[in-house]
Amino acid sequence: FCRIRPVSRAEAAQGGAIVVEKIDEYSVTVETPRGPREFQFDKVFSAEASQEDLFHDTSRKxxxxxxxxxxxxxxxVCVFxxxxxxxxxxxxMVGDKEQKNxxxxxxxxxxxxxxxxxxxxKFTYMLELYNDRLQDLFASQAGERNRKGVVFAQGAETKEASSAQELYALFQQACANRHISATSEQTPSTSL
Ligand SMILES: Nc1ncnc2c1ncn2[C@@H]1O[C@H](COP(=O)(O)OP(=O)(O)OP(=O)(O)O)[C@@H](O)[C@H]1O
Known part of the structure; x- marks a missing residue:
């Protein structure tokens, strides 16, 4: 899937040009110095698409x-x-800070x-893959890979959640650990 995000206020104030355009449900064009290039996807969401649209993707049931x-x-299942x-x-993936969206x-x-x-x-654990290293976000030790390079999370700290709200609170707790480790590596972005 491809999602086009709206132009931010800062970008608009700087007079930034829109260089991505949705042509139809499956294709976009991107303006490049060598002219427009077309890209195909299974589905394209325009800048007007809501979080609800993204989640439900009604055309695909x-x-x-x-x-x-x-x-x-x-x-x-992996959503990347x-x-x-x-x-x-x-x-x-997460939404805005206030969770209005x-x-x-x-x-x-x-x-x-x-x-x-x-x-x-239900039990949950959360690992961060950062620079090819797995970090357990509920504990300080790293996750591991077996000899074939397959990730395994044996020994990862698990937490129990009995509602979506509890699970989200655990998710935020783990995200806070992710931000701390990202800051200590001097990385400004959130690397989801
Ligand atoms: N579809 C959207 N509608 C409204 N605002 C959006 C949308 N997508 C992104 N934004 C806003 O654009 C800004 C950048 O988005 P976001 O933080 O999600 O980027 P990111 O890809 O996660 O960046 P990074 O890799 O640096 O963490 C945020 O202020 C966010 O709220």
Missing amino acids: CVSHRLIQLAIDGYN AYGQTGSGKTFT PGIIPRAFNAMFDIMRKNNS
């Missing part, structure tokens, strides 16, 4: 809910945000607990 159901059924600094990864992660927590009502309490 709730991809997010399908992915969440798959995760609950025991499959590994990629883009340059300031492009909107944190906004898309929650992103995919808090919405997924709610959906997970909606599905799992019968069996409420």
